[in-house]
Amino acid sequence: MSTITRRLPDWMKTPLPSGKEYVALKNLAATQQLNTICVSGNCPNKAECWGASTASFMILGEKCTRNCRFCDVKNMIPDAVDLEEPIRLAETIKTLKIKHCVITSVTRDDLDDGGAALWALTIRTVKAVNPGITMETLIPDFYANKELIQQVIDARPEVISHNMETVRRLTPKVRDIARYDRSLKVIEIIAASGIVPKSGIMVGLGETEEEVLQTMDDLLKAGCRVLTIGQYLQPTSHHLKIEEFIKPEIFIKYREAALEKGFKMVESSPLVRSSYRAERHVHA
Numbered sequence: 001m002s003t004i005t006r007r008l009p010d011w012m013k014t015p016l017p018s019g020k021e022y023v024a025l026k027n028l029a030a031t032q033q034l035n036t037i038c039v040s041g042n043c044p045n046k047a048e049c050w051g052a053s054t055a056s057f058m059i060l061g062e063k064c065t066r067n068c069r070f071c072d073v074k075n076m077i078p079d080a081v082d083l084e085e086p087i088r089l090a091e092t093i094k095t096l097k098i099k100h101c102v103i104t105s106v107t108r109d110d111l112d113d114g115g116a117a118l119w120a121l122t123i124r125t126v127k128a129v130n131p132g133i134t135m136e137t138l139i140p141d142f143y144a145n146k147e148l149i150q151q152v153i154d155a156r157p158e159v160i161s162h163n164m165e166t167v168r169r170l171t172p173k174v175r176d177i178a179r180y181d182r183s184l185k186v187i188e189i190i191a192a193s194g195i196v197p198k199s200g201i202m203v204g205l206g207e208t209e210e211e212v213l214q215t216m217d218d219l220l221k222a223g224c225r226v227l228t229i230g231q232y233l234q235p236t237s238h239h240l241k242i243e244e245f246i247k248p249e250i251f252i253k254y255r256e257a258a259l260e261k262g263f264k265m266v267e268s269s270p271l272v273r274s275s276y277r278a279e280r281h282v283h284a
C-alpha cells in the first residue's frame, strides 16, 4: 500500500527515486534478501539518500511483534532469526562502498534476548568486513533491559539511537507496548556508555509546541545529544491520521529551541526522518 499523498502541501513533495546508485542498491538489497527501512517505511528521502549510496537497513526480518499506529512495517509472527543475515549485510555494504550505514530492526518481543545477540553479531560483522566504516544503530527499547542494551553498546557502533516518536501524552495512542519513560531510560543507558545518544520525534500528530519543548527537556535530562524532528506522514488509510502539516517555519523554531537548550546536533524540517544526514551525527 502506498503513502497517502493527495493532500500534501508543496513543501512535502519530493522527486521520485531514480539514478544508477538507486537502482544498484534496490537490486542488491532484493537479491541479498535484505530489508531497508527506506522501502518498508516508505521514506520520502529515498531519492536523495539512495542517490548518495546511503541507506538504512532493517535486520531481524521484516515482521514486527508490535503494531505502532504510525508504522507500515508488517505486524505478524516473525520468521526464525537468520544467522546469515549479518554477513549478507556486511558484504552488501562493501559492494556498495557505503562509508556510513544506519541499521535498525523490527522489535522482536518473541525472542528471549529481544534480538540483542544478532544485533551485536551484525555490528561486529559489518565492521570486520568494512574497516573504517561508521555506523548508527537505531534500536528498539529492549524493555530498557540494561544487559541486553549493553550487548549493542559492547559492539561499539558510533551512534546509538532510540526514537521517542512522539510526546508523552500521545505515546499510548501512537506507539504499541512502548512507554515514554521506558524510552527515556533507554537513552539514559546509551548516554552512560559514552556512545553518541540520539532520538527522534514526528510532529503533526496533534501535539502542542509546549509538549515538543517538554520532550526536548526530558531527552536532554536523559543525556540525549542529537535530535531529529520530522513531519508524520500517514502510510495508509488504516494508520493514524495526520492532524496537521506543520509549517517549515515551525521546524526552524524547533531547531533553534533545541540547539539553545543544549542539543549538539538537530535535524528539523518537514522531510527529516531519523536517519536523514546521519553520517554527520557521528561527530556529536
Ligand code: SF4
Pocket (backbone or CB within 6 Å): 064, 065, 066, 067, 068, 071, 072, 073, 105, 106, 107, 140, 176
Ligand atoms: S516497534 Fe513499532 S515502529 Fe518499530 S517496527 Fe515495530 S511497529 Fe514499527
